[in-house]
Amino acid sequence: MVPAFSLNGVIVEFNNQPVLDIGELVFDDRIIHAVIGPSGAGKSTLLRVLNMLQKPTQGSVTYFGNPLPYNGANSLAARRSMSMVFQTPAMFSGNVYDNVALGLRLRDVKTKEVRAKVFQALETVGLTDLTKRSAATLSGGEAQRIALARALVVNPRVLLLDEPTANLDPGNVTIIEDVIKRIPHETGITIIIVTHNLYQAKRLSQQAVFLNKGKIVESSSTDEIFNNPKAQETKLFVSGEMVY
Amino acid sequence: MVPAFSLNGVIVEFNNQPVLDIGELVFDDRIIHAVIGPSGAGKSTLLRVLNMLQKPTQGSVTYFGNPLPYNGANSLAARRSMSMVFQTPAMFSGNVYDNVALGLRLRDVKTKEVRAKVFQALETVGLTDLTKRSAATLSGGEAQRIALARALVVNPRVLLLDEPTANLDPGNVTIIEDVIKRIPHETGITIIIVTHNLYQAKRLSQQAVFLNKGKIVESSSTDEIFNNPKAQETKLFVSGEMVY
Amino acid sequence: METLYSSMLSIVKLILSGDKALYEIILLSLKVSIAATTIGMLLGIPFGTLMGMYRFPGRQVVVIIIYTLMGLPPVLAGVIIYLLLSAKGPLGELQLLFTPTAMVTAQVLLVTPIITGLTMVAVRGKEKLYLETAVSMGASRLQAAWLVIREAKAGIMAAIVTAFGRAIAEVGAVMLVGGNIEHVTRVMTTSIILETRKGNFDLALSLGLVLLAISFMINGFLVAGVLKYLQRGEQY
Amino acid sequence: METLYSSMLSIVKLILSGDKALYEIILLSLKVSIAATTIGMLLGIPFGTLMGMYRFPGRQVVVIIIYTLMGLPPVLAGVIIYLLLSAKGPLGELQLLFTPTAMVTAQVLLVTPIITGLTMVAVRGKEKLYLETAVSMGASRLQAAWLVIREAKAGIMAAIVTAFGRAIAEVGAVMLVGGNIEHVTRVMTTSIILETRKGNFDLALSLGLVLLAISFMINGFLVAGVLKYLQRGEQY
Amino acid sequence: YTAAAPKKPAIESEVTLATTTSTQDSGLLDVMIPAFEKKFKNKVKVKVVAVGTGQAIQLGKDSNADVLLVHARKSEDEFVAQGYGIKACDVMYNQFLLVGPKDDPAKAAAAKNAVEAFTKIAEAKAKFVSRGDDSGTHKKEKSIWDKSTIKPQGSWYISAGQGMGETLRMAEEMGAYTLVDEATFLTNKTNQVILFKGDKDLINPYGMIQVKSTRKKVAANELIWFFISPQGQKMIGDFGKNKFGKSIFVPDFKWRK
Ligand SMILES: Nc1ncnc2c1ncn2[C@@H]1O[C@H](COP(=O)(O)OP(=O)(O)OP(=O)(O)O)[C@@H](O)[C@H]1O
Ligand SMILES: Nc1ncnc2c1ncn2[C@@H]1O[C@H](COP(=O)(O)OP(=O)(O)OP(=O)(O)O)[C@@H](O)[C@H]1O
C-alpha cells in the first residue's frame, strides 16, 4: 500500500535554528498515527508541513506517492483532500453553521447537501443546538469541537488533528475519541493526531512517533512505544517524566 | 477568616439566556479551589466574573469582604491584586520578556527589579531561553507557560487559572503542578483553577465546585467530590461519563 | 451671520422647491464621486488585498509608493489627466476633456491609492489569523482572499468611506479637467469655489453644508446597510 | 512634452542650486502639514481610541458623523476658518487671517476626523483580543488604551499617513485662509495652482512631482523609522 | 470679413469658450450665452470654461477651447502672431480702478494720474495687494509700476497669486489698496472705495479670438459674430444697468490688424 506521507530529510528552520529535523518518516495509509512529545518538540510544525502550510527549508515529502505540491496547480486538490484541526482554532466571523459549512461551500457543494452534512457533523460532536450562535462566543471546548466538525464535514482523505481534545472534559473526550476511532472503519482515512494525552494516544493510535527537540526519537507501533520503548528518553516520557 | 470571594445570586445572561446561575458560593482564602464541569458549563464565565471582566446581570460578589468593584476608583486596585491565565492566552506583540514584564511595568516597578522578577518567573516555568523570542511564534504549550509566568510575576493575592495545562505534556504538567502547589505555602494566595483534568483537580485542590449548565451541582472538599459524591450527576462526571 | 441664516433658508427653499439647477449639481457630484469610488474599489481592493496577503522582495518600497500616492495632490492628478486628454495629448482623439468622464478618471487616480493602502493595512491585520485557516480548509487563492476580505471588512469599509469622502470633497482635479461648465460639469465643490470667488461666503457655506448632509446620508446608508448585511459579524 | 522635460530640468536645477524661493515654499508646505498632522494626532488618536474601545448608546450616529467629516470639503473648512478669522469675524482681533497659523488651523479641521475615524477602526480591530488581557493584567484605563494602541499601530500608522497625505496635497483651505502670499503663505500646492492658472501646466506638473518626491521621502522615513522602532512587532 | 457663403455648413452642437473668471463672475455671460443659444434654437451649446488668463490662452494653444474671451492684450497678440488664433477683435472694454480703504492713508485719491497714485502708495509704504499671477490685471499693474520707476517690494507689497475676487477680498481684509477691474469691483460687495479712476492707462480692453485649430469652426465663428453683432454689442452695453444703475462694459467692436 502507498503510504499517505513519506518524509525524507525534512528540515524546518526559523532564524536559521532548526525546529524540525526528520531523517525519514512514513505515515501508512488508513490507520491512526499519534505524534507525541514534550512542549516545543515540533509536533505542530510537523502537522503544518504535512498540511502544506509550512514549506520545509529542505527535504522532500511525498503524498500518496507524489511530491507534496506546496504550490502550483495540484496544490489545491491536495489541500482539499486533507483537513486539519489547529491547536488554537480560528473561527470565521459569522455563526457556527457558516463555519462548519465553509469547507463544503469552498468545494461548491450544493446548498441542500451542505445542510444535511453540516447537521450530521454537528450531531457527531454533540452541538446541534449551537447552529445559529456567533462563532466568536463559543467556549473553549465548544470551539474545539466545532473545529473538528468543520474538518470532518468534508470527508477528508487525511485528517490532521492538533490536540483536538485539549480543552474537553473526560465525558466529551470519550465521545470525540469514539468519533475518531469510528472514522477509519467507515471511510478509509489516514489520521494523524498530535496529543499530549498519552492515554489517548494509546487508546486511539496504531502507530506512534515520539518527537523531541525536532528530532524523531522513536517511531514504531503504539504498543511498542508505550510498552517496550527502546530509547531511554521514550521510557522517561511515557512514564510522565520530563525529558530534556 | 474572610473568604476571598463570596457569590450571592449571581446570574450571567447572554441574549437573555442564563449561562451562569449561582445561588451561593464561597471561595475560602489561602487554599486551592478546583472548578470542574463539562464543556460549556460556565467555568470560564465564572472566572471572568471574579476577574471583573464580566459584570453579572444580577447578584453580588464580595472580594475579601467588600463588594467586588466592577467600576470606579477601587476597581484598579482590586484588579491589580489578582492575576488570570486565560484559556487561550493572548500575547502582546513584542518579545517574551516584554510580555512577562508587562504586569510589573503597569505597576511602575523599577526596571532592575523587573528584570530579576521576570527571569525568576521564566525559570519557574522552564523557559528562560525564550526571553528574546517574539511572543507570536510560541508553540501552544510554550504560550500557556508564558501566560502563567506573566500571571505569577506580579505576586497576586488571587490567582485565576483557566485550564493552564491543557496544552502541556505530562512532564511539563508535573512541573507546573509543582509550581502551583508550592505558591500558597510560600506566599499565602488563593488559587482557583478550572480544569477538565480530574486527576489534576484531585492532585492540586482542597475544595472543588462541580458546575453543570451554569448551575452548581455540588461544592465541597475535593475529597468528598471525588470519593463520595452526593449527586448522581457528580458521580457520573467524576467517573468520566458524559453528563447532560 | 444673518446672511448665513438667510442663505441657508434660501437653500432649504431651493431644495424643497425642487430647483432643477441645484439637483443637477448634486446629482452630478454623486454620480462622479460614486463612479470614481466604485472603480477605485474594483482596482484597489484586489490590489490592496494582494499587498496585504503576500510578502515579496521590494514590498516595502511598493508600500511607500502607495502611501505617497495616497497624498497625490488633486491638482496634480488634474494636470496629469489634462495633459493626457488634451486635444494634442496622447488621448486627445477621445475628446473627453471637460466631460464628467474626465472628472471620474482624475478622481480614480486620487482614490485608488487610498483604497489600496487602507485595504492593505486592514487585510494585513487579519491575515495572520485567517489566511492559514482558509487555505487549510481548501480555499483556492481567490476564495482565501475573499475570506480574508470578509474578516477585514471593517477596515475596508473605512477605506471606502475615506475614498468617497476624498472624491466628493475634492475640487482641484474636477475643476481642472471638468472646467466647472454649467449644466455639464458643475458639481457641488466647484459651485462652492465659484461662490467663494464671488465673495458669497454664506452661500458657499450653505452649499457646503448641503454637501455634508448628503455625505451624512450616504455614510449612514453605508454603515447601517453594511451593518445589516453583516449582522452576524463584528460591529463597526 | 519637451517643455515638460525642460521644466523638470529647470526645477532640478533650482533644487540643486539651492534656490531660496523654492526651498521657502517646500519648507512652509512641510511645516504647515506636519503641524496640522501632529495636532490632528494629538486630538484624533485619543478620541479615536475611545471610540474604538467603548460602546455606548448613540455610538453609531457619532461614527457616521466622523465618517462624514472625513469627507469635509477643504474649501468648506477654509470658508469656516475664514469666517472665524475674518476681520469682522468673532476671532478677527487675533489678526490670524492670511498667516500660516490660519492654514494649520484649517488643515487641523480636515485631518482630525480622518485620524479619528481610521484610528477608531484600527483600535476596534484589535480591542477584542487585547483589551481584556490588558485590563486583567492590571492596566489602568490609560495604560489599557496605550496597549491597545500599540497593537493597532499598523492601522494608526495608516491613519497618520492618510492624514498627512491629505494635508500636504490639499489646496482649497490653505488657498482661502492663507491667501497664497509670496514669501508668507505660499506653499507647494498653491504654487501649483498658480502655475496652472497661468497656463504653465508643465511647470505645475514638475512642482507636483517635487511634492510627491518629498512625500515619498517622508513616508519612507515613517515606514522605515517606525518599522525599526517596532522591530519586534508586526510588519507594515 | 463676410460670412455670406452660398452654402452654409451645419453648425456644430457645441463650442467651448475659454474666458477669465472675472468675465464669468460679472454675470455678463449668463445673459449673452442663453441669448446666443436661443438664436440657434438651443441646438448649439456653449461650454464656458472660466480660468486664469494664462490658462485660458494655454487652453487655446492646446486646442482645448474654440474661442477665447480674455483681457491680456499682449498675450493675445502673441497668440495670434504665433499662429494659434484668427479673427482677433476688440469686443468691449471697461476700466481698472484703484480701490482701497475709506481713510486712504496714502492719500492716493488726490493723485492726478495712475502713476502718481501708485507712487504715493509706495512712498507711504501703504499695503498694496497685487494679483501676482501674470493675469491681464497684473500685467497692467506692472506696467504702471514700470512707468513710476518704482520697483515695488517689501512687506507692504503683497503678491497674492490669486484671482481678482480673492485679491480684492484680501485687500479689504488687510485694509490695503489694489487694482481691480470694474466688473469684479461692482459684483463683489466690499467696503472698499474707489480712490482713482479714469486715467487712460487704466483701460481694460477685452478681446475675442477664434482658435485656429478648432474643430467647431462654424459655431466658433457664430459665437464671435454674435458678440460683435449690433444685437450683441447692445446687450453688452445694456448689461448691468438694471442691477448697478450703470453699464459695466463698454462695447467697442473692431477687428484687429
Ligand atoms: N516562527 C518561529 N520562529 C522561531 N521559532 C519558532 C517559530 N515557530 C515555532 N517556533 C518554535 O519551534 C518549536 C516547535 O514548535 P511547535 O509549535 O511545532 O511545537 P509543539 O511540539 O507543537 O509544541 P506544543 O506542544 O507546545 O504545542 C517551538 O520551540 C517554537 O517556539
Ligand atoms: N457572548 C455569548 N453569547 C452567548 N453565549 C455565550 C457567550 N459567551 C459564552 N456563551 C456560552 O456560555 C456557556 C458557558 O461558556 P463558558 O466559556 O463559561 O464555558 P466553559 O465552562 O468554560 O466551557 P469549556 O470547558 O468548553 O471552556 C457556553 O455554552 C457558551 O457557548
Ligand SMILES: [Mg+2]
Ligand atoms: Mg503545538
Ligand SMILES: [Mg+2]
Ligand atoms: Mg472555558
